Amino acid sequence: MYEIIANLLKESKKTTVITGDGISIDSQKIDYKTSVDNQVYNGINLSKLCNKDFDKSDNNFISYYRNICKQISLNKPNKAHHIIEEWKNKKIIDLVITQNIDGYHGIKNVIELHGNINNFYCTNCKKKFNSKYYQKSHKCNNGHDNFEKEYTKCNGTLRPNIVLSGEIPKYLELALFNMYKSDIVLIIGTEMSISPINKLPVMAREKGAKLVAINKEPIESIANYINYSIYGEDIIDVLEKLNNLIL
Structure with missing residues (x-):
């Protein structure tokens, strides 16, 4: 599975990453x-x-x-954040859409759906x-x-x-626009249980994108749409292994 996902990322024309609090767990x-x-x-x-x-x-x-x-x-960004930042700099991924509010993804090519x-x-x-x-x-x-x-x-x-309770996530239209242009959507550290954010990868899949999930627990909310997944492993370890295969 690692080789498959690494090859997908290397061959992708536009990869969008969606992250949640699971990626920041070692920073909290x-x-x-x-x-x-x-x-x-x-x-x-x-x-x-x-x-x-x-x-x-x-x-x-x-x-x-x-x-x-x-x-x-x-606290500081962890190894997972650094790998994703390196992937952005080397054009392996094009955009990060995050549900996190910690600002650990920096300001380059980032959409912070819940603000900062x-x-x-x-x-x-x-x-x-x-x-x-x-x-x-x-x-x-x-x-x-x-x-x-x-x-x-x-x-x-x-x-x-x-974004507080009852408020609409920020930049949803911009996020959706990028979903439609992506051929790979990489979901990291989130169960995608919140609407309307969990609709974004589904819409990308319906436009032909492949969905890849990396999370501690299976992502049940959109399980039928995910093409490839790595569950049950430490997220940092997974990203390090993929990084070694990609670079």
């Missing part, structure tokens, strides 16, 4: 989920500030995302902030002169630039 030291359906912490719905309630300060929400930002900044936890913005004036600022304050420091020529602060509430 806290238990958090990136999916839109898992924004719950200690029984608290973390999505309640995503719309009209976002002007209220919620200490549980703020503490949770500050903790995630801190852990992501302390390293980025924040003011819900009032839309000014952008980084995660370091959010560690110190969840309020906007943007200012302007009013009609009396007095300097006033916006003081709006910051939110992470990620």
Whole structure:
């Protein structure tokens, strides 16, 4: 199976990779989920500030995302991320579509469907902030002169630039466009259990693409569409073996 998948990747004209939290497991030291359906912490719905309630300060929400930002900044991309980055640089793969919010895939040829936890913005004036600022304050420091020529602060509430529960994943149309152009879709570290994201590889398959899955557990949600798979093995080990066959 390794030789088959390696040859497919070498011969592919356009390969798109879809990743989930399974690829980042060795980079995580806290238990958090990136999916839109898992924004719950200690029984608290973390999505309640995503719309009209976002002007209220919620200490549980703020503490949770500050903790995630801190852990992501302390940890680093693992060997799997480095291999995928090398494949991008050497044109073995063309694009990464990720459900993860950690930013470990970098910024080159990446679609972050659920956003990036390293980025924040003011819900009032839309000014952008980084995660370091959010560690110190969840309020906007943007200012302007009013009609009396007095300097006033916006003081709006910051939110992470990620998809919260009930919100639509980002860049779905762009992701779908690339699915239609792909002849190989490589799914790594995700069970593809979330809709509408799990529809993307299905649509690619219906357009003639071959689906390849690498995951600890079988991907049951789209099992009938997958052409080749490697299940039950460590993801980093699998990618290292494929990398040795490809390069």
